Amino acid sequence: MEFREQITIGVIFLVFAYFASLGFWQLVATWQRLKALLWLPRDVKARWGYSLGSSLVALASLWFFGTRSEEIFSPGPASSEFLFFWSAGLALALVTTVVISLFLDRLRASLQGLTERQRSHSELIALKWLRGTLYLPSSGDAPWPVVCMAPEPGAGIESLEGVAVGLTESGFAAFSLDMSSEDSWRYPDALVEFPQAIAYLDGRDEINASRVGAVGVGLGADLAIRAAAEDKQIKAVVALAPVMLAAHVRSGLDLLREMSYPEAIRWSRVHQRGELVTRLGASEHVSDLDSQPLLIIYGEEDRLVPSAELDAFQRTMKVKLIPGQGRRGLERDTQVVSLITGWSHEHI
Amino acid sequence: MVLDTALFNLINGSATxxxxxxxxxxxxxxxxxxxxxxxxxxxxxxxxxxxKQERGRNQRVIVSIITAVLLANLVVKLCNLVYFRPRPFSVQHVNLLFYRPSDSSLPANSAAVAFAFAGVAWQRHRWLGVVMGALAGLFAIARIYCGVHYPLDLVAGGLVGSVSAYLVGKSQRALEPLMATVIAVGRRLYLA
Structure with missing residues (x-):
């Protein structure tokens, strides 16, 4: 048999391995709830994920074993050659899976953001020393109380648009800090983000700066707790999935359960640099918040904070667990948005 | 050999x-x-x-499987250098349902590889070992049924695979640096 023919059979097998592996990755993503690899939305029942994965494997097998008998029953790649083509198919399918998952995730987020933007009146703030978006209520009398918000590192300001819309509809202004660049997370520079935002809001006529709250997501929540501990102008804090302890900074597969591949890379970079979690010391500064009520919210399926740790937090702090939610996307959950608006109404 | 041929004729004779x-x-x-x-x-x-610990243990099994498969392959190649047994279709009439492989019939590479998979899996996860063992067994029977191997080729291949799996299982300490490196690379790529 000619070398060329063997290569042809190898390539046909590679195509089969690639499509079967696409299904395999969907089965693994559903089984292990790997957000970074899932194509279907996370809230869709697992059986749909298994069905999608199995169908892809079955279709690829039907095509290969059902229609390529001439190639199958000719000498082709065996042993190490077989492993080479199979591994190449698996790796190519992994890259495709990550890219498709990322695209679909962004598409879903932008569709949701589009709806939220249509419901909000926002103003982009781009000063030399402060960047962010100010959301103002469309009705009611100014000056409005304000909630200052810090997103997770790497997440765009649009990630908090749902919370901002919820707050403006409840009569609060909301200011979402733009901390999308990794530079904003250098220590100690990150510590000035909240004070600078509050100073800016103090100068706005339509804002009542004597009624300020803070909301943060992930490391942004650690920053919000630290900011409130040092600035008593902040009346109340809501911390969404704060990292709290350096031990919660996970690596490897655990991250793909909670975030997309690029987010996992960014998370690792930010969390390695400067040991921000330890330096922000949110868990130590919680005790400085005597007069500033703190609500901590975690998704019940958060894979980064061990459940034993959550139990310990629950004994000492006001912690709310959201069923069926992980870490990422927690800020978009309607129950979380209503908890934030309720907490703000009660304490700001 | 007579028994081997008789068994081959019995199984392959029921083909078609x-x-x-x-x-x-x-x-x-x-x-x-x-x-x-x-x-x-x-x-x-x-x-x-x-x-992470449980996954680490499973990932070590995979490194062991790959090592055992490579070892089994190497042993089969070495055997082929010193001994050549013609395929059944080269020496007698068979019901051939497959193409004509040209390499030595004994030991069967296919069985060596499949039983290396099953052997390592059996040492760590009985259920997985049973599933892989069943697949390896079916693979072996099909090779006889379709006329490309004598039963003894598959027994020898199975033995090569199983012994490779056993040796790899006994060399866990020596393999640890390799396993740790593979898992570390996997973690760096967020896949372990």
């Missing part, structure tokens, strides 16, 4: 009688179906486990 069985055996005998199933099961094991 029932079309459904022939189709099933043609599916099992090829170089792709069982190896792909074994590889997919192995790849799935990489992700199994609720904690």
């Amino acid at each position: 009688r029932v079309a459904v069985v022939d189709s099933l055996m043609r599916l099992l005998v090829n170089d792709y179906f069982v190896p792909t199933a074994l590889c997919l099961l192995t790849a799935a094991l990489w992700f199994a486990g609720s904690s």
Whole structure:
């Protein structure tokens, strides 16, 4: 048999391995709830994920074993050659899976953001020393109380648009800090983000700066707790999935359960640099918040904070667990948005 | 050898009688179906486990499987250098349902590889070992049924695979640096 023919059979097998592996990755993503690899939305029942994965494997097998008998029953790649083509198919399918998952995730987020933007009146703030978006209520009398918000590192300001819309509809202004660049997370520079935002809001006529709250997501929540501990102008804090302890900074597969591949890379970079979690010391500064009520919210399926740790937090702090939610996307959950608006109404 | 040929004639002699069985055996005998199933099961094991420690143990099994498969392959290649047994279709009339491989019939490379998979899996996860062992067994029977191996070739191949798996199982300490490196690379890529 000619070398060329063997290569042809190898390539046909590679195509089969690639499509079967696409299904395999969907089965693994559903089984292990790997957000970074899932194509279907996370809230869709697992059986749909298994069905999608199995169908892809079955279709690829039907095509290969059902229609390529001439190639199958000719000498082709065996042993190490077989492993080479199979591994190449698996790796190519992994890259495709990550890219498709990322695209679909962004598409879903932008569709949701589009709806939220249509419901909000926002103003982009781009000063030399402060960047962010100010959301103002469309009705009611100014000056409005304000909630200052810090997103997770790497997440765009649009990630908090749902919370901002919820707050403006409840009569609060909301200011979402733009901390999308990794530079904003250098220590100690990150510590000035909240004070600078509050100073800016103090100068706005339509804002009542004597009624300020803070909301943060992930490391942004650690920053919000630290900011409130040092600035008593902040009346109340809501911390969404704060990292709290350096031990919660996970690596490897655990991250793909909670975030997309690029987010996992960014998370690792930010969390390695400067040991921000330890330096922000949110868990130590919680005790400085005597007069500033703190609500901590975690998704019940958060894979980064061990459940034993959550139990310990629950004994000492006001912690709310959201069923069926992980870490990422927690800020978009309607129950979380209503908890934030309720907490703000009660304490700001 | 007489018993080997008699057993071969018995199994291969029943080929071409029932079309459904022939189709099933043609599916099992090829170089792709069982190896792909074994590889997919192995790849799935990489992700199994609720904690990092449990996953680490499973990932070590996979490194062991790959090592055992490579060792089994090497032993088969060495055997082929010193001994050549003609395929059944080269020396007698057979019901051939597969192409004509040109390498030595004994030991069967296919069985060596499949039983290396099953042997390592059996040492760590009995259920996975049973599933992989069943696939390896079916693969072996199909090779005889379709006329490309004598039973003794598959017994020898199975033995090579099982002994490779056993030796790898006994060399865990020596393999630890390799396993740790593979897992570390996996973690760096967020895949372990």
